[in-house]
Amino acid sequence: MLTIIDRYILKKYLGTFLMLLLLFIPIGITVNLAEKIGKILESEVPLIEVITYYGYFTIYFANLLFPLFLFLSVIWFTSKMANNTEIVAVLSSGISFYRFLRPYLIGATIVCIGALVMGMYLAPMASKGYNEFSYRYLKKGKSDRDQANVYRQINDNDVIFVSSFNAANKSGTFFTLEHFEGNELEYKISANRINFNEADSTYTLFNYVKREIGKENDVLITKSRFDTIFPFEMDDLTPVNYIAETLNYNELNDFIDKELKRGSSYINRYEVVRQKRWSLPVSAYILTLIAVAVSSKKRRGGMGVNLAIGILIGMVFVFFDKVFGTMAEQSDFSPFVATWFPNIIFGVLAIYLLYGAKR
Known part of the structure; x- marks a missing residue:
């Protein structure tokens, strides 16, 4: 059962966090709009699409930076309580320091659940709308799916290779398909160019060559142009780099x-995207504990010192998160370790700081 103190701290916890979000999101929208307004006007984007885009941007922005906002909000109101000697009064009444942490942990649980729901379902939808608008109006002529040397195993039997792929006209150059039965190559198809026809979902191959592997002799079939059907679509071959961000968890x-x-x-x-769906919400607990430990003591410099320390720790946390995430994306480094390592390091820091704050 929540006591008066619990309700008081919980109200400040959630209220300050929401207030900080409401303050910074309009600033983020204003900065983004100032940067993009020229391209938006040049593209003559309908007003309703601009409004929808900034609705997606709000969710995208809040989900991306909520750990930092939460961290700063806890430091802010806890420092204010410390400066007003409210924390001293609470602890002097016989409440232990760890009991004092209970409403903070309840608040972190509420934020964690909200972040999970947002990260699993709302943020992917917002990310899709945000990125589609960007590539449609703000990055004209630039495609995230123009790739070189695309190699894919499309099912248990077929492997394909495309030397280069152009997303705008859905075509590739120097295409090959190898069909296996077990470990034996049955046939190989090659073409100088492949085009995907959206109207009927067929493919046109130019300078088509099919080599059927025989026990004694191979059979060679050549055509200057050949229309056929394959068990894949061009979008399956070269998914956009941000595709994982646009999918809900299932x-x-x-x-x-x-x-x-x-x-x-x-x-x-x-995998990094999938692991972050869990690691970021969990960080709400760790950052809350660090923020309380840093700001629960009344300092000579007042709230400014606590905020400075908090901003420094928050920046280091974001730095660790970005660096290890990038390492996992571009190397064989484990995505699980990369996404959870910052939480582990800062979890140890939280325990150390809490021990010092209790003393």
């Missing part, structure tokens, strides 16, 4: 399973 799990079977070279990037 869809992301299915997508990663499919990409593993296809031998995708971007598996680590997708």
